[in-house]
Amino acid sequence: MSTTAMNMIQALNSALDNKMSEDPTVLSFGEDTGYFGGVFRVTDHLQKNHGLTRSFDTPISESGIVGAAVGMSTYGLRPVVEIQFADYIYPAYDQIVSEAAKMRYRSGGQFTCPMVVRSPYGGGIFGGQTHSQSPESLFTHISGLKVVIPSNPYDAKGLLTSAIEDDDPVIFFEPKRLYNGPFDGWHEKPVSPWKAQELAQVPAEKYNVPIGKARVMREGNDVTILAYGT
Structure with missing residues (x-):
């Protein structure tokens, strides 16, 4: 595969564009x-590349966005919806937990809910009260949901591709602090996250990173440290 230097934003965009080109049932919508x-x-560029019926804007209604995605997914589409900031996901919590997560079980396997809820999450960019929250623990404890949080551009693209192809609902949180690159460090004045560039060599073509399998960064003997996202 040929590779291109991408930050996390570009890698996620590439994943969406690849899947929308490959599969006409994949949609992208949100505020x-x-x-x-x-x-x-x-x-x-998703709307330009794939048209108004597959990449479109919605009203400011998180429960409506997710509720529509639940309906679409049970009828055979694969919606990828965006909640503009994770801090705004709470009005959609009931739709996610009571409807999307339970669809396979409540229907005895007759219906699945292949949908992805994407959202920028977390602190580190001085976003204040409603742009800095990390609500992942509210979803990791829910049966029927997968929660995915990438830590680098390469994993971001491969994991989003796997999330879209999954037949069950996936919550996909994207660390805002890593979108364009991390801070230089806390001992010196931090670089603005909007200007920094943390690039990785990412294949332009579609590829998958499996969900639920950890990458071993360093082997040891005494403790196991699990980390995700930032």
């Missing part, structure tokens, strides 16, 4: 995700 390309530009 400002169509024409504008999203607040962080993760959905940039």
